[in-house]
Amino acid sequence: MDRLSRFSRRSRASSSGQRESRVAGGRATYALVRQLGAGSQGSVSVIRRSTDSRLLVLKRCRNSAEARREVQILEQLRHPFIVRVHEHFVDELSSQLCIVMDYAAGGDLQQLLDRLKASGGSLSDEQVTRVLVQLCM
Numbered sequence: 001m002d003r004l005s006r007f008s009r010r011s012r013a014s015s016s017g018q019r020e021s022r023v024a025g026g027r028a029t030y031a032l033v034r035q036l037g038a039g040s041q042g043s044v045s046v047i048r049r050s051t052d053s054r055l056l057v058l059k060r061c062r063n064s065a066e067a068r069r070e071v072q073i074l075e076q077l078r079h080p081f082i083v084r085v086h087e088h089f090v091d092e093l094s095s096q097l098c099i100v101m102d103y104a105a106g107g108d109l110q111q112l113l114d115r116l117k118a119s120g121g122s123l124s125d126e127q128v129t130r131v132l133v134q135l136c137m
Contacts, residue, residue, distance in 0.1 A: 068097065
């Protein structure tokens with residue numbers, strides 16, 4: 001069952017004088033840190049959870065039955081190499097599905113390969129073994 005929650009943004013001046021946006025979602029309040037990307041399907045932003053200052057990601061996408069089912073499956077998975085979903089809720093203002101998940105600061109495998117290709121580098125044997133082990137687990 002989906003958790004319906006009011007999604008709101010508030011902007012206020014922080015102690016440093018900068019504008020700070022707050023996101024009130026399902027179970028917690030978050031501060032918007034920066035947007036990572038946006039496209040026709042939605043947007044992804046880095047957020048900071050107010051209770052423990054942990055950096056997380058807020059993914060906003062179209063609220064479809066398929067997206068909700070995918071989130072329900074991801075919430076049940078517990079694996080060291082799968083990004084964890086902490087909560088999800090529906091933005092009542094835009095009707096978008098909002099997914100709060102772990103922030104992978106180092107990026108994904110494709111980003112690593114792209115960086116190596118751009119610099120003319122390649123994965124070491126140890127790195128290839130580590131990736132293969134992660135894929136097989």
